[in-house]
Amino acid sequence: MSEYNCKIADFNEIIKKWDxxxxxxxxxxxxxxxxxxxxxxxxxxxxLCYIGVLDGEIITEATAMLSAVEVQNSxxxxxxxxxxxxxxxxxxxxxxxxxxxxxxxxxxxxLRQKGYKALTLGVEPDDQKNIEIYxxxxxxxxxxxxxxxxxDGERILVAYYSKSxxxxxxxxxxxxxxxxx
Numbered sequence: 001m002s003e004y005n006c007k008i009a010d011f012n013e014i015i016k017k018w019d020x021x022x023x024x025x026x027x028x029x030x031x032x033x034x035x036x037x038x039x040x041x042x043x044x045x046x047x048l049c050y051i052g053v054l055d056g057e058i059i060t061e062a063t064a065m066l067s068a069v070e071v072q073n074s075x076x077x078x079x080x081x082x083x084x085x086x087x088x089x090x091x092x093x094x095x096x097x098x099x100x101x102x103x104x105x106x107x108x109x110x111l112r113q114k115g116y117k118a119l120t121l122g123v124e125p126d127d128q129k130n131i132e133i134y135x136x137x138x139x140x141x142x143x144x145x146x147x148x149x150x151x152d153g154e155r156i157l158v159a160y161y162s163k164s165x166x167x168x169x170x171x172x173x174x175x176x177x178x179x180x181x
Contacts, residue, residue, distance in 0.1 A: 077160055145158065
């Protein structure tokens with residue numbers, strides 16, 4: 001039987017995760033730059049990388065940015081009480097099987113326990129599938145829209161949403177019960 005665990009990545013797991021991303025995007029220099037920024041963020045305690053590990057392989061990930069230094073358009077997105085979430089990824093062959101949902105709820109619960117009061121994230125306005133998922137997770141308050149710029153200069157329009165951690169949503173309550181079983 002397969003074993004799936006969610007955790008905060010250590011340095012070696014972060015390197016492994018980024019090396020995998022670079023290997024599947026061989027002609028895209030953005031990934032190398034993002035790897036270096038991720039390592040710097042980890043070393044400066046400005047971010048936490050959450051991973052889901054299935055039978056020893058990292059199959060899902062998400063990053064919590066704890067500092068405005070790490071986030072474009074950071075005004076209203078990250079502060080002492082609010083964390084910006086990004087880099088939601090699941091390996092293609094594991095998508096749609098609930099692995100990312102388990103990682104997301106693990107991450108949300110961990111951030112709540114650390115004392116954060118709100119979460120924010122960004123999504124491209126035409127990415128209807130992810131918008132629906134984020135709404136399901138409780139990200140229903142639109143903060144703003146703004147352009148982000150990739151390292152290669154590409155500009156993308158992003159809509160930023162927030163969610164309060166003051167009250168647990170029904171999915172989090174169900175997740176907490178499953179963990180105790």
